[in-house]
Amino acid sequence: MATVLRHRKVNIVVLDDGEALSKQCRAGDIAIVAEGGGWWIKFVGRDGHVDSYDAPHPSYKEALWAAKAAAEFGVD
Helix, strand or coil: CCEEEEECCEEEEECCCCCCHHHHCCCCCEEEEEECCEEEEEEECCCCCEEECCCCECCHHHHHHHHHHHHHHCCC
């Protein structure tokens, strides 16, 4: 089951293996997803468009800090 953390009024959703981003996240959320040996940060836009950084983070901890930093600026 996905874990939801709230930082600066932004939901950071940590997805478990096999969970669909589209079912767990909504517009304005930041998702952390383990894929291909790394931890990806994905941003869900208002229109449902999903964007991400160019490369995954090597650890969950680094991905979480990056997601929190992004939440500091807000997500549109």
